[in-house]
Amino acid sequence: MMNQVLRRRITRSILKCFLTMTMAATALTIVPMPKASATTQATYYVSPSGNDSNAGTLSAPFKTIQKVKDIVNTIRGDMTGDINVYLRGGTYEQSSTIAFTDNDGGSNGYYINYMAYGSEKPVISGGKRITGWTQVSGQNYYAADVPLSAGYTDYFRQLYVNGVRAYRASGPWVKGISFYDSPYATDTTIDGINFSPLTVKIYSNPTDVRLLHLNSFKVDEWPVINVGVNGDYHTVRAAQPHFQIRAERGYMSATDKYMIINAFEELDTPGEWYLNRVTRKIYYYPYSNENMSTAEVYAPAIASDQLVKFEGSSTSNLVQNIRLQGITFEHGNWLFPKDYFIGGSQAEALYSSSGVNPSFTYGDQVPGNISLNHTSGIQFIGDTIRHMGASGIHLYNDASDTLIQGNIFYDLTGAGVEIGRFLGTYMDDDIPGEAPVKDNTITNNVIRDTGRDFMAATGISIMPAQRTTITHNDINNTAYMGIHSRMQVLGNFTTNDVDVSQDIGQSYIASNKIGQSNWAKLYGVNDNASIYNFGPSKGTQIIGNYVTNASSADAGIYNDDNSYQITWKENVILKGLNLSPRSVDPSTILFDSNYGNSSKPSSSNAVVTNYTKLTSTDISTWPQAAKDIANQAGLESAYAGLLNQVPATPDYGYLNSNFKSDSLANSSTKAADSGGWSNLDRMWDSTIATGEAQNEANESWVQFNLGGDFDHYVFRFTEDEYGAYQVTEWKVQRWSASQNAWIDIMPYQVSNTNLEQRYTPISSLATTNLRLYVRNTASGGKIGMQEFIVTGIPKIPPVTTNDAPQGWVNHDVAVHLKATDSGSGIAATFYTMDGGAQQKSTSVNITEEGIHPLYYWSVDNAGRVEAGHTVSVKIDKTAPVTTVAVSPDQQVGLNGWYVHAVTVNFNVYDNLSGVARTEYSLDGGSTWLAYTAPVTLSQDGNYTVSYRSTDNAGNVEVIKTIGFNLDETTPTITVSGLVYGTYSDSMDITPIFTLGDNLSGVDSSKTTVTVSTHGVKQTVQQGSAIPMYSLSLGSHTLIVTVSDLAGNTGSQTVEFQTTTSIQSLQALVTRFTNSGWINNAGIANSLQRKLAVNALADFVNEVQAQSGKHISVQAGGYLFRDAQYLLSNK
DSSP, X not given: OOOHHHHHHHHHHHHHHHHHHHHTTSOXXXXXXXXXXXXXXXXXXXXXXXXXXXXXXXXXXXXOHXXXXXXXXXXXXXXXXXXXXXXXXXXXXXXXXXXEETTSSOOTTOOEEEEEOTTOOEEEEOEEEEOOOEEOTTSSOEEEEOOGGGTOOSOOSOOEETTEEOEEOBOOOEEOOEEEOOTTOTTOSOOEEEEOTTTOOOOSSGGGOEEEEEETTEEEEEEEEEEEEEXXXXXXXXXXXXHHHHHHTSSOOTTSEEEEESOGGGOOSTTEEEXXXXXXXXXXXXXXXXXXXXXXXXXXXXXXXXXXXXXXXBTTBOEEOEEEESOEEEOOOOOGGGTSOEESSSTTEEOXXXXXXXXXXXXXXXXXXXXXXXXXXXXXXSOEEEEESSEEEEEEEEEESOEEESOEEEEESSOSEEESXXXXXXXXXXXXXXXXXXXXXXXXXXXXXXXXXXXXXXSEEEOSOEEEEEESOEEEOBSSOSEEEEOOOSSOGGGTOOOOOSOOBOOEEESOEEOOBOGGGGGTOOSOEEEEEESOOTTEEEESOEEOTTOOSSEXXXXXXXXXXXXXXXXXXXXXXXXXXXXSOGGGEEEESOEESSOOOOTTSSEEESOEEOSOSOGGGSOHHHHHHHHHSSSOGGGGGGGGGSOOOOOGGGSOXXXXXXXXXXXXXXXXXXXXXXXXXXXGSSOGGGOOEEESSSEEEEEEEOXXXXXXXXXXXXXXXXXXXXXXXXXEEEEETTTTEEEEEEEEEEOOTTOEEEEOOOTTSOSSEEEEEEEOOSTTOEXXXXXXXXXXXXXXXXXXXXXXXXXXXXXXXXXXXXXXXXXXXXXXXXXXXXXXXXXXXXEEEEOSSEEEEEEEEEEETTOOBOOOEEEEEEEOOSXXXXXXXXXXXXXXXXXXXXXXXXXXXXXXXXXXXXXXXXXXXXXXXXXXXXXXSOEEEOSOEEEEEEEEEEETTOOBOOOEEEEEEEOOOOOEEEEESOOSXXXXXXXXXXXXXXXXXXXXXXXXXXXXXXXXXXXEEEEOOTTOOEEXXXXXXXXXXXXXXXXXXXXOEEEEEEEEEEEOOHHHHHHHHHHHHHHTSBOOHHHHHHHHHHHHTTOHHHHHHHHHHHBTTTBOHHHHHHHHHHHHHHHHTX
């Protein structure tokens, strides 16, 4: 069976030959692209000037990428060809991450292509422009508002002005003095750093501040908790648990160099900026050629680490077959440093948010602003990734068959390309759906200017991954390493238990050209290489690469701890070679046929064969094979035009490189010495690593002219107590002008490396000249010392603070004035209140209401007078007074009732602190509502409105109430027994009416029931029958009118008709006979007979004849009326 590695070599060789032949016919300025499918299923267009209501055509493009994604999603399920999305030129500003899911990718082997249209330049930006800059009065810097409500995000670490990265306001590099153990942190002992007051200020907004630290390959940045005065020091307290963890794990000491970052008080240099996250103001100090009224200033605006992410839902549901081509991506954010320490590790690896990972120390990594998780076949072709706040592209988890080809990466915080996760070896940490990152290719890319604000950044960083191909990339100006590979496993070479069983490595790193790597060496970052490997990256081949002599890295190649089965072959390396003895098995490290200008590496650390040492960096002098390697490394010819598209390298000196030591004893102040010294400058180089200053004598001295007065001095002395060269005792002298002699101000004492001596000058001694005497009392002793540090504590006046409450209070106030002084001590504290007489005291009792200006200051024993401070004590003990107005102001109803909506308006008076709020309650105080405008109450009810006000001092008014009754609803009327219809006038009808009112009640005295006939009303009593004959024939209206006690009046009407007939007349004759209105039976019978034969005329004659006799007048009238009606209607 063919060896797997050999098969990969052959396959790659064939591919390389194929590409070379194909690219030869291509113009140099054109980046070859993967061939698109011959079949196109659909084409869409997007433009920043488009509209999402458009059809997505060339003439009517969509506006947003989200819109076209949604459209593509509906047709990508069973693709028959590629789907092409053309992005027109312009900027697509994103307020949130562009997320491609497993529902957004291609299918059936076809691709969804998001491509630049023609030669146009689409830019996908996660930034938002900042406008409205105004110059701060009396200052060189400008300010603008960045409110969250306008779409700016809470936190960002980058600002770009006219396409150039600006830098957070920072101080100089300064030396620390000692670690600080906070009395407020009982579970930690290393909580911060003590600095000289000369080197670190007191900052107004310390939680915005960051503390930067560099030591060897460790680059650290801590959030700051507080910066305060601590005796002789200004102490920076940093976030835990990371500060103590870093200090305990090495590569960090209190006397290292540190820098204050992102402090308003350090905004003193053009190109610096500062964001105040509390006030939401941003400040920028422009260069002289920058016009802030026209400057294009952008800040990251997405509240996420990802500008673009490819996020499948699982290992079986991948985002696949998406190609991004010819697009620029910029202005990604990085949120992790907002709350957590970053650094402490190597390259892009980080401590986790909780501290140290139990197995591997590191537990996280810098994210990618473009991230891939659960993906297959994603391609980035000819894109530009720039101005990013993290790494460029990160193949995070379960990403396979990715192609990153022909792209330009520049101006990044992290690496250009990051492959894998630090904890990705064992697939056993806490992220869901873990799977290897494998079979990915990074080829013919240009990578520049990484680590712009994170100086551990590399060009390409590989963490646990499988079969990664990295070829023909041109890498230059990386902060740390060029290509970094770290395959972390359990075990350690020192204990012979390194786990080499894992399926990781097999990388192919070939024909890359690496120029300047480790530009951060300018600031002391070291222990690195242009190409580096750590861990058992089994089967990895590093072949045909060219490391130029432009690199500042410690080595061109570095085969570090736990390396296993690595081949370094046919490389040209114009830097040092570091084949570490700490590999798992040196016999598996093959170093073959390489060229370099360093000595041949030791064969005890690797199998070294055919090494050729180059005697010159001039390529014309090299063997032809070395020339061929160098000439073929880097971009292939078809991609060479990319080099012309990269901006000029920035100035990496943006961080003030002027190291500011706190020691007054240095080469500038040294005035004389006793002679016989060697390496005397080591006495003040602020590091014990350089060794000792030595003298063959057993007693020697060095004299310094300090050049100025200080309040007092702190002396610190260090020697290693080993070997023949030691110091057993030391003393300090000062010059006395009156005695014309050197006077001991600190007699000889035993050397103690932890000892600090404090000295306060007296007037009889000169304050500018000092001598350090050292001696070795041992027999034949010689002098050897490492450090002598003199810290001058300035003559600073006292600082007095107060504990007065801020804002208004409603009680007596006792203000305590606390004065501190770093020198002679406090003599007295004074104050005046309300412009009155000067008082001497450290406490002030204030009982009267009002605003009381308190002016205070202190004087120290040296007579220094502090500049006065003013604090206003505001006391208001009186609650506000609320009055209420009700509209309408008079009740328009009856009996104390309102019959229309009532508006309640509160007016509040408070003569001191002012009204904070007014509240009212409608349920007896169970629920209080904020009063912001007049309250209109329109629901019927019996109201009791409770109300109260609170002032800004916290005084709460006694609850008051106002009551009123509201009844806007008329009473209800229900009529039965009489309905709309026609009634015979021989009937009796008894209408029944029911009245109701649920609130004020029915006013029975004002209830009427009438029957209206032609405008004539007849009163009807409740429960009484109405004889229909008593009503005229025709139409009638029953009217029921009712009022409630509030005065609301309502009515109900029933319309009906009365009529007659022969039968009605017959019934009336019978009724009238029974009632006695017809008192003669014979007449009654006669009338009935006439009606029976319809003899109405005879009926009428008889009624008329008997009316008033045997027929009553009333009965006669009714009978006559009805009969006449019937006769007239025959």
